[in-house]
Amino acid sequence: MDVTIHRALLDRALAVDDPAGFVDIGISGDKIVEISTDELSPGHVAIQARGQLAIPPFFEPHFHLDNPLLWPSDQTADLINQSGTLFEAIDIYARVKKDRQLDDLIDKASQAVRQALSNGVLWFRGHVDIDPDSKLKMLQGVVAVKRKFSGIVDIGIIAFPQLGMARSSETVDLMYQAMENGADLVGGIPHIEKDLDDAAKQIEIIFNIAKKYNTSIDMHVDEIDDPYWRSLELLADKTIAENYQGRVSASHCCAMAAWDEATFQRIIPKVIAAQITIVTNPLTNLFLQGREDQPPVRRGVPPLDRLIKAGVNVACGHDDMNNMFYPFGSMNPLDAALFAAHAGYLTTPHLIRKAFEMPGYSAARSFGIQDYGLKVGNPAHLLLLPVQSELDALRLHPSPTLVMRAGKVLVQTEVRQTFSEIVPQ
Numbered sequence: 001m002d003v004t005i006h007r008a009l010l011d012r013a014l015a016v017d018d019p020a021g022f023v024d025i026g027i028s029g030d031k032i033v034e035i036s037t038d039e040l041s042p043g044h045v046a047i048q049a050r051g052q053l054a055i056p057p058f059f060e061p062h063f064h065l066d067n068p069l070l071w072p073s074d075q076t077a078d079l080i081n082q083s084g085t086l087f088e089a090i091d092i093y094a095r096v097k098k099d100r101q102l103d104d105l106i107d108k109a110s111q112a113v114r115q116a117l118s119n120g121v122l123w124f125r126g127h128v129d130i131d132p133d134s135k136l137k138m139l140q141g142v143v144a145v146k147r148k149f150s151g152i153v154d155i156g157i158i159a160f161p162q163l164g165m166a167r168s169s170e171t172v173d174l175m176y177q178a179m180e181n182g183a184d185l186v187g188g189i190p191h192i193e194k195d196l197d198d199a200a201k202q203i204e205i206i207f208n209i210a211k212k213y214n215t216s217i218d219m220h221v222d223e224i225d226d227p228y229w230r231s232l233e234l235l236a237d238k239t240i241a242e243n244y245q246g247r248v249s250a251s252h253c254c255a256m257a258a259w260d261e262a263t264f265q266r267i268i269p270k271v272i273a274a275q276i277t278i279v280t281n282p283l284t285n286l287f288l289q290g291r292e293d294q295p296p297v298r299r300g301v302p303p304l305d306r307l308i309k310a311g312v313n314v315a316c317g318h319d320d321m322n323n324m325f326y327p328f329g330s331m332n333p334l335d336a337a338l339f340a341a342h343a344g345y346l347t348t349p350h351l352i353r354k355a356f357e358m359p360g361y362s363a364a365r366s367f368g369i370q371d372y373g374l375k376v377g378n379p380a381h382l383l384l385l386p387v388q389s390e391l392d393a394l395r396l397h398p399s400p401t402l403v404m405r406a407g408k409v410l411v412q413t414e415v416r417q418t419f420s421e422i423v424p425q
């Protein structure tokens with residue numbers, strides 16, 4: 001055995017025979033070859049888990065790799081989002097990206113990926129703005145980051161027409177060029193268009209591009225509080241019409257929080273039939289939405305409990321880190337899941353488990369990864385988390401002490417805390 005991991009607590013949902021027991025995990029080459037409640041003889045490398053939770057690594061399914069860490073350290077007034085709205089953030093960023101230096105972009109995006117990796121992320125989707133101002137410049141930077149991390153963190157690049165497409169043939173051309181120059185998925189943002197008719201045009205263009213390159217679709221959908229916006233319904237109808245089931249993700253879906261009941265009941269069965277994954281981004285949605293509303297103020301998070309109970313696959317993402325859209329962000333997927341649990345009323349044991357799975361099993365389904373999970377025969381991708389349950393993983397949201405990919409240790413973190421003897425028990 002090349003690597004053995006001793007006395008790990010196997011994620012309960014996976015351990016069929018011994019749901020609460022400790023196991024030893026044996027790894028040969030890049031595969032898990034044994035999971036045993038008996039102690040294995042130490043391999044060439046022996047790792048002592050000491051009762052930590054062993055789980056498969058996380059996904060970051062929604063992040064903007066072209067703009068992390070742009071929050072100005074000198075508090076420059078014109079880079080601060082004074083209104084706190086999404087639309088002011090988009091305006092500020094449109095000014096910033098004209099002068100964006102590639103070296104700076106690559107450096108900051110790499111910091112975000114490394115931080116995500118230290119929190120157990122091995123699969124990443126990054127949106128990159130494609131528009132007449134920045135053209136393919138930022139894509140070039142993110143492609144360089146993707147290459148740097150090849151074999152360490154898998155980065156799928158999403159061409160993202162942030163400023164719309166229905167009335168910009170130049171952006172449509174640029175989107176095709178983006179697919180020829182390193183983008184892996186087609187993005188979209190139908191609610192940036194003038195109305196639902198133009199939104200339908202944008203969705204039509206997106207499917208044309210996706211079909212030409214036989215790629216998946218990952219869109220920003222209805223990231224707005226106005227219940228007028230029902231692009232999700234257009235997207236679901238189109239997905240079914242184009243036989244694209246299971247290959248489409250819809251992020252945000254904030255307007256759903258403002259829909260009336262009849263609209264919700266009409267559209268959600270279509271989302272399920274289209275096998276669309278909804279990726280919620282509670283960190284940025286709670287921060288940016290509801291800023292222009294009259295009471296009752298909406299916070300832009302869809303009813304996650306109802307979506308999950310209805311059978312929708314729901315994942316969660318970080319969206320932004322430390323920029324004009326969102327000053328915070330840790331790149332720890334458990335932070336996003338914890339916020340989702342709060343904002344989406346994921347309060348029962350079953351729903352708490354679902355919150356824990358959002359950056360894991362649920363995201364794996366939307367990425368189409370079949371051999372995900374700690375099972376004999378699967379790739380030896382795993383994390384050790386210094387907790388004993390998924391509830392504590394969310395409650396304490398620690399970084400993993402071990403991040404392993406294909407049997408190779410990528411990150412190890414020391415956890416050492418000593419209380420002085422004068423501190424009471």
Ligand SMILES: [Zn+2]
Binds near residue numbers: 063064127319
């Ligand atoms: Zn986004």
